[in-house]
Amino acid sequence: MSDPVLQIDGIHKAYGPVRVLADVALTLHAGEVRCLAGENGSGKSTLIKIMSGVVPKDAGTVRIAGQELSNDPAAAINAGLSVIYQDFSLFPNLTVAENIAFLRNVAHGERWHKRGSDRQLALNTLKRMGVDIDPSQPVELLPVASKQLIAIARALANDARIIVMDEPTTALTRSEVKRLQGIIEALKKDGVAFLFVSHKTEEIFAFCDTITVLRDGRVVSQGGADEFDADRLGRDMTGRDIETHRLPRELAPTAAPIMATRGLTRHGVYSDVDLSIAPGEIVALVGLLGSGRTELALSLFGQIEPDEGVIEFKGTIRRFREPLEAMDAGIAYVPEDRLTEGLFLDQPIGDNISVASLKPSGIVDRSGLRERAREAVKRLRIKTPGIEPSVATLSGGNQQRVVLARWMERNPELMILNGPTVGVDIGSKREIHEILLDLRKSGTAVLVVTDDLGEALALSDRILVMVRGRITGEFTADEIDEERLSLSVTEEAPAR
Amino acid sequence: MNARRDTTTQYTIGLGVLALAIFVTLTFYAPNFLSRANLNSMGSQFPEFGLLALGLLPAMITGGIDLSVVAIANLASIVAALLLRAGPEYALLAIPAALLTGLACGVLNGCLIAYLRLPPILATLGTLQLFGGIAIVITGGPSITGLPAWYSAWGTWSIGGFLPVPLIVFTIVAIGMGLFLRFSATGMRARLYGANPLAARFVGIQERKLVIKIYATAGVIASIAGLVILARANSATADYGASYLLLVILINILAGVSPFGGVGSTMGVVLAVITLQLISSGLNFLAFTAFTRDLFFGGLLIAIMSIRVIAEGRLGDFRTLISRRQT
Numbered sequence: 001m002s003d004p005v006l007q008i009d010g011i012h013k014a015y016g017p018v019r020v021l022a023d024v025a026l027t028l029h030a031g032e033v034r035c036l037a038g039e040n041g042s043g044k045s046t047l048i049k050i051m052s053g054v055v056p057k058d059a060g061t062v063r064i065a066g067q068e069l070s071n072d073p074a075a076a077i078n079a080g081l082s083v084i085y086q087d088f089s090l091f092p093n094l095t096v097a098e099n100i101a102f103l104r105n106v107a108h109g110e111r112w113h114k115r116g117s118d119r120q121l122a123l124n125t126l127k128r129m130g131v132d133i134d135p136s137q138p139v140e141l142l143p144v145a146s147k148q149l150i151a152i153a154r155a156l157a158n159d160a161r162i163i164v165m166d167e168p169t170t171a172l173t174r175s176e177v178k179r180l181q182g183i184i185e186a187l188k189k190d191g192v193a194f195l196f197v198s199h200k201t202e203e204i205f206a207f208c209d210t211i212t213v214l215r216d217g218r219v220v221s222q223g224g225a226d227e228f229d230a231d232r233l234g235r236d237m238t239g240r241d242i243e244t245h246r247l248p249r250e251l252a253p254t255a256a257p258i259m260a261t262r263g264l265t266r267h268g269v270y271s272d273v274d275l276s277i278a279p280g281e282i283v284a285l286v287g288l289l290g291s292g293r294t295e296l297a298l299s300l301f302g303q304i305e306p307d308e309g310v311i312e313f314k315g316t317i318r319r320f321r322e323p324l325e326a327m328d329a330g331i332a333y334v335p336e337d338r339l340t341e342g343l344f345l346d347q348p349i350g351d352n353i354s355v356a357s358l359k360p361s362g363i364v365d366r367s368g369l370r371e372r373a374r375e376a377v378k379r380l381r382i383k384t385p386g387i388e389p390s391v392a393t394l395s396g397g398n399q400q401r402v403v404l405a406r407w408m409e410r411n412p413e414l415m416i417l418n419g420p421t422v423g424v425d426i427g428s429k430r431e432i433h434e435i436l437l438d439l440r441k442s443g444t445a446v447l448v449v450t451d452d453l454g455e456a457l458a459l460s461d462r463i464l465v466m467v468r469g470r471i472t473g474e475f476t477a478d479e480i481d482e483e484r485l486s487l488s489v490t491e492e493a494p495a496r
Numbered sequence: 497m498n499a500r501r502d503t504t505t506q507y508t509i510g511l512g513v514l515a516l517a518i519f520v521t522l523t524f525y526a527p528n529f530l531s532r533a534n535l536n537s538m539g540s541q542f543p544e545f546g547l548l549a550l551g552l553l554p555a556m557i558t559g560g561i562d563l564s565v566v567a568i569a570n571l572a573s574i575v576a577a578l579l580l581r582a583g584p585e586y587a588l589l590a591i592p593a594a595l596l597t598g599l600a601c602g603v604l605n606g607c608l609i610a611y612l613r614l615p616p617i618l619a620t621l622g623t624l625q626l627f628g629g630i631a632i633v634i635t636g637g638p639s640i641t642g643l644p645a646w647y648s649a650w651g652t653w654s655i656g657g658f659l660p661v662p663l664i665v666f667t668i669v670a671i672g673m674g675l676f677l678r679f680s681a682t683g684m685r686a687r688l689y690g691a692n693p694l695a696a697r698f699v700g701i702q703e704r705k706l707v708i709k710i711y712a713t714a715g716v717i718a719s720i721a722g723l724v725i726l727a728r729a730n731s732a733t734a735d736y737g738a739s740y741l742l743l744v745i746l747i748n749i750l751a752g753v754s755p756f757g758g759v760g761s762t763m764g765v766v767l768a769v770i771t772l773q774l775i776s777s778g779l780n781f782l783a784f785t786a787f788t789r790d791l792f793f794g795g796l797l798i799a800i801m802s803i804r805v806i807a808e809g810r811l812g813d814f815r816t817l818i819s820r821r822q823t
Contacts, residue, residue, distance in 0.1 A: 303697070303698070322700070322702070323697065323698065323699070323700045324700035324702060326700075327699075327700045333698060335695075335698050340692070340694055340695070341694050341695055341698050342695055342698065343692070343695060344688045344691040344692045344695055344696075344758070345691070345692065346691055346758055346759065347687070347688060347691050347758065351684065351687075351688060354684075355684075355685075355688055355699050355701075356699045356700065358681045358684060358685065359681055360681065361680070361681050361682055362680065362681060363679050363680055363681075364679060364680065364681050364684060366678075366679060406699070
């Protein structure tokens with residue numbers, strides 16, 4: 001085989017006392033699609049950032065076509081390595097052509113903005129990819145799948161020979177994934193190499209020729225995609241046999257729903273949603289990124305107001321204008337992004353737990369609150385020396401337990417959780433699921449919004465599938481398997 | 497992950513040690529420093545800008561700022577002065593009216609920030625001009641004098657000859673502020689809101705109510721400062737204390753209050769006020785000219801901020817790590 005276009009050797013990286021990467025090596029040849037597989041927290045993101053020169057490495061080398069790279073993002077870009085992050089990092093206010101030409105203009109040190117040549121470059125690049133998008137459109141008006149194509153085009157326009165893509169199919173429907181596959185096939189023939197970063201089995205086998213598995217900052221296995229199957233991949237990523245079994249539970253007693261919606265609609269986001277959830281039941285709402293699942297969940301918590309339709313809570317029609325009203329009614333909401341929406345990172349663990357149960361005004365009983373926070377820490381087995389350190393000192397799984405503790409202090413009747421185990425290690429994930437099952441047992445209604453189908457199957461009694469703003473399917477968890485669920489989640493939307 | 501160490505307590509202790517060191521040094525090198533007259537004069541000088549600094553504190557803890565505190569103080573003192581001069585039958589109303597003026601100004605600030613979502617720095621820059629403008633129009637320029645003797649008397653009174661009344665007012669407000677921030681539900685919410693406004697929304701903190709309460713508090717404390725100024729200066733002017741605004745911000749930064757919100761203590765502000773007063777008096781005693789004061793204040797601020805960043809170690813690393821993880 002020819003010399004590799006990308007060769008990484010002996011990469012070490014630590015943040016303070018925490019080792020993130022240890023002796024990581026990886027090669028990539030022209031025309032190869034390699035998958036960098038690993039759980040959240042395995043060091044994938046750090047490795048990409050080291051490759052692209054954004055984060056300095058402690059030891060090791062990154063070579064592109066034999067040339068060693070310095071720690072400088074511009075050097076990586078000039079050498080032909082482009083990273084497409086999950087959010088694509090496009091400029092929404094600029095046009096397609098300006099976005100595509102941007103990297104190249106920066107790399108070439110262009111002093112002037114040349115509309116004509118930008119446009120020509122964009123047209124040529126899009127033609128090379130076989131994509132038809134109007135180059136004069138502002139990027140913010142485009143659907144997600146097109147934005148991703150623009151991000152690829154931007155890399156190509158700068159003569160990228162290596163394209164790193166972070167979880168590229170998170171927001172794509174089945175036909176969009178097919179289209180992406182076609183484009184990648186064509187570019188492989190041109191000798192472009194791809195590095196896919198992912199933890200999703202379907203995505204990995206759909207695209208990749210070779211696989212490198214990263215666990216706890218080390219390469220644990222690598223080889224051709226044909227040497228792996230889903231079981232082995234799962235085992236290598238997590239270090240244990242994957243739990244695909246449903247968690248044991250007693251049959252849910254049939255009860256009148258605690259919350260029901262009828263014809264709930266928010267224009268352009270979700271429409272005509274009828275759902276119901278009963279006490280002692282875990283319902284999973286699954287859908288792709290951008291399917292409207294998060295917005296629907298936020299509407300049930302009073303964070304977004306629906307345009308039409310009604311929410312019935314405990315038998316009466318309610319309109320929650322702000323989260324406080326939903327909270328007072330007995331609803332809790334664990335947000336999607338723990339770091340920005342869930343936690344007060346610099347603040348003590350105790351305050352992070354007490355914050356939702358503070359009284360409206362007046363003097364608070366600080367020692368009482370601290371006592372309750374301490375008990376919650378013990379009950380949920382949060383690993384910390386005390387409640388005074390800032391919550392930023394905890395691991396992902398323990399941070400999520402702090403958010404759960406916060407809401408359990410209020411004894412909610414309906415708990416909505418958006419992505420409850422994102423970025424949580426596999427052991428904590430299991431324990432968080434058990435906490436939720438305990439809640440179910442005590443009669444709490446639990447709504448889990450997730451794109452982790454395994455989680456939905458393991459955890460829930462009922463699964464609702466959301467595609468482009470509509471509930472398109474409803475299953476009891478034991479009548480469907482992961483494959484069929486995946487098909488139904490990535491299905492094309494019915495015409496609106 | 498490299499977690500940020502919380503150095504607030506150590507920092508406050510450090511500030512206390514610094515104040516003490518300056519105090520001891522001056523005691524040795526400036527013979528008249530410990531004289532009753534000097535202590536008394538220092539004790540009646542700093543309460544007015546100390547009060548303004550305390551007013552700014554809650555706004556900074558929520559991640560905002562209130563640039564209009566000095567303007568509010570002046571407007572409140574003018575309102576009080578007008579009523580005091582109007583005759584004995586109105587004089588009793590002077591203090592409540594001044595406090596109400598401060599409250600109204602603060603609520604206006606709060607509403608601009610809460611409802612129009614103006615950035616606090618711009619909203620209060622606007623009201624700084626507005627309140628100053630109102631004050632100028634009312635007075636027409638010159639200061640209002642001719643106050644009844646009983647009012648200005650308290651500005652110079654000292655209980656037992658060494659506890660100036662303004663110092664007592666400052667102490668009471670400082671203790672109140674300390675209790676408010678530490679033990680009230682609103683104070684806790686203000687700190688958490690300052691640490692992460694988005695997360696605050698997700699736990700049902702009512703942003704608008706909270707912001708209005710905080711800026712109203714700032715307005716009332718500023719008006720108390722106005723009453724102290726009125727008593728001490730024996731007159732009310734629209735442009736009194738023009739240099740106080742920057743001094744007051746300086747005090748809060750020196751006190752370890754984070755300009756990004758979520759961190760700050762009343763004890764820190766009290767110590768910072770005392771430190772600056774000691775430095776300022778010390779410079780007088782050691783026969784530096786008044787012109788060197790800014791040089792020392794500025795140098796101290798930069799030195800302390802640098803030491804703090806270095807002491808916290810890899811703070812910068814951590815911040816970038818977090819901001820990257822959010823993308």
